[in-house]
Amino acid sequence: MHLKSEYQNKLVLAEEAVQVIESGDWIDYGFGLTGPYELDKALARRKDELFNVNIRNTLGLWPHFSIDSDPTGEHFTLNTWHFSSAAREFYSKGLAYYIPMKFNELPMLTRNDCIPARVFMASVSPMDNHGFFSFGVGAAGNMASIENAEYVILEVNENIPRVLGGNQENIHISQVNFVVEGPNPELLTLPATEPSETDKKIAQNIIHKLYDGCCIQLGIGGIPSAVGNLVAQSDLKDLGVHTEMYVDAYIKMTKAGKITGLRKSIDKYKQVFSFALGSQELYEFIDDNPGVAAYSVDYTNNPYIISQIDDFVSINACIEVDLFGQVSSETVGTRHISGTGGQVDFVEGAYRSKNGQSFICMPSTYKTSNQVTSRIKPILAHGTVVTGTRSATHMIVTEYGIANMKGKSTWERAEALINISHPSFRDELIKEASAMKIWRKSNKIK
Ligand SMILES: CC(=O)SCCNC(=O)CCNC(=O)[C@H](O)C(C)(C)COP(=O)(O)OP(=O)(O)OC[C@H]1O[C@@H](n2cnc3c(N)ncnc32)[C@H](O)[C@@H]1OP(=O)(O)O
Ligand SMILES: CCCC(=O)O
The missing domain is CATH 3.40.1080.10 (Glutaconate Coenzyme A-transferase)
Structure with missing residues (x-):
């Protein structure tokens, strides 16, 4: 017919x-x-x-x-x-x-x-x-x-x-x-995310880890947006994109000539993603654009596929981390916030990529109108769901630096994490770590 x-x-x-x-x-x-x-x-x-x-x-x-x-x-x-x-x-x-x-x-x-x-x-x-x-x-x-x-x-x-x-x-x-x-409703657009000063500091910590030819995955929010801005202003070149979510930061980097996909080991020259969400400019950019390719998520997020891309860099956000290196990105206690999404896929895939790096980012503190709490906690709150298990966690980033969890004993993890916590919570965290038997007398705080 x-x-x-x-x-x-x-x-x-x-x-x-x-x-x-x-x-x-x-x-x-x-x-x-x-x-x-x-x-x-x-x-x-x-x-x-x-x-x-x-x-x-x-x-x-x-x-x-x-x-x-x-x-x-x-x-x-x-x-x-x-x-x-x-x-x-x-x-x-x-x-x-x-x-x-x-x-x-x-x-x-x-x-x-x-x-x-x-x-x-x-x-x-x-x-x-x-x-x-x-x-x-x-x-x-x-x-x-x-x-x-x-x-x-x-x-x-x-x-x-x-x-x-x-x-x-x-x-x-x-x-x-x-x-x-239908009545052709307009697509939801996300307002441009203006990175906070803290987001910018976190992005500064990550940008030093990027180099020509890296392949980047960014999540949603202020930190990825700040990373995109820094990349756009940097001397980096021939970066690749392989991500679950296509966000505005990629357009900024593309327009600045930073993304070519030249060095991607698979899907060379293509920006690969599974879904898109952002500005109207983004929806126009991906329309009929042969430089981008949409895939089913069992391809984009498959840790085995990700691992085949050398120099992979994954950058996502979390809510809290405990001193063992367990990452929570989806609940606060039993209050459900978002979901596991693709975070675990990219942490696992990036670690297996040759020279791969995965960064899980958060500001060191969470502020409400009347309280400031540390996001690095001795233990996660009762009921909090663990998104990234401690054995999977790679690098945790705050505005105070990067803590690599891989290959580290519990006391080394506690030391690395307390070193990137907010200074006003460090004494309390050391006290708790000692009580939890994950602190040695020789541990050092910078
Ligand atoms: C969509 C993508 O990220 S694709 C990348 C791969 N996927 C993932 O990483 C999935 C898991 N990660 C996520 O869902 C997100 O990155 C998050 C939730 C961790 C952070 O996202 P953001 O947009 O920066 O979260 P935001 O700061 O707006 O917080 C979301 C809610 O959690 C609350 N919240 C965040 N941190 C805390 C905390 N430490 N204590 C209490 N509440 C908190 C906020 O108040 C907010 O609640 P509200 O909307 O009712 O006010
Ligand atoms: C399920 C899609 C969103 C995410 O990975 O966070």
Whole structure:
């Protein structure tokens, strides 16, 4: 059948498309910015007829019309692979639950372990001349979801860029049951992150560890942004990009001529990622850009793939670290903040790369309006989930320096970590370390 006729035959209103959903169903939503908008709104309107519908999403970057419509949680339940601030809010009301994952395993978990979603709904770019719709802003695990789904429903959004691949970054009209033309809502944009003075100091500590030809992975937030600024102003050259999340810092570095990918041992010359989130400039930059490639996350985040890239540098953030070198990046006590995401994948992959380095960063203290606490703690708070086990942790960075945990005994770790803690907490940390039998009399504080 001609592609355009096939498209027209499958084109329905959102109200009609969501009629296939039944009580008791599991529905997978497209990853991140490929989550549905108009379809979720139409689902919310069916609330009173549906019970116990489980929605699985990641990051939740669109409004949650269905969850908002049901304060009782009898009709719709949100299950999410990574919390956004909206999910934190729903979680506190008992309407959302976290699904633990290592991000590289998302497609595998979807294919092999999860209750299969009967319905998959996603936002995509308009169909191209070959019958493909792009999920390049959120390739991650979408194709794994559709392989198990009985119904695949796409919502076309003209604002979604067409991103080239890679693998599993698009879907063909022949794999789709229904197409909906939505109101083309604008994509969420992240405000430009202005790095704090502390972020800049942390970035300064890392920049000295970078050299020509490194391949960089950056997470979200002020520190990666500060690293991007410093790289853009540096003499570094021929850097590569292999990351799960494409962020604005890469554009700055690219425009400054620092990124060529010339020395990448795989995917030479390409900037590789699995999803994108940032400014409007970013969405325009990745649109039809042959210099970037979107991949399924079981490729980008696979520690074995990462390890094949020499001189890999991974830079991510955490919430707290204890004196054993255990890293917490997802909860504070039992209060759920975000998720494991790809942090563990990159820590493991980068360490196995030839000359690879992984940096987990945090300011030395956490400040609220009436309290300053050390983020380096003798032990993690009761209920805090460990994201990076002590045996996996490589380098921890604060504004006071870098502490390498690899190959270090417990007393050496305590010494290295206290040396990068805030000076006003060091005496207390030494006292606690002594009580925990991980401090020797010969230990030194700089
Ligand atoms: C998306 C990516 O990062 S891709 C890279 C790989 N993936 C990962 O590293 C996943 C795990 N890491 C993460 O999720 C993030 O990097 C984080 C959460 C560790 C840090 O992200 P940031 O955006 O810098 O976090 P931010 O400082 O805004 O804190 C998030 C929340 O935790 C709270 N928080 C942070 N640190 C603390 C602390 N030490 N004590 C108590 N609360 C804290 C903040 O108050 C905030 O809560 P609120 O939104 O209710 O105000
Ligand atoms: C799940 C995607 C986000 C992250 O890795 O932090």
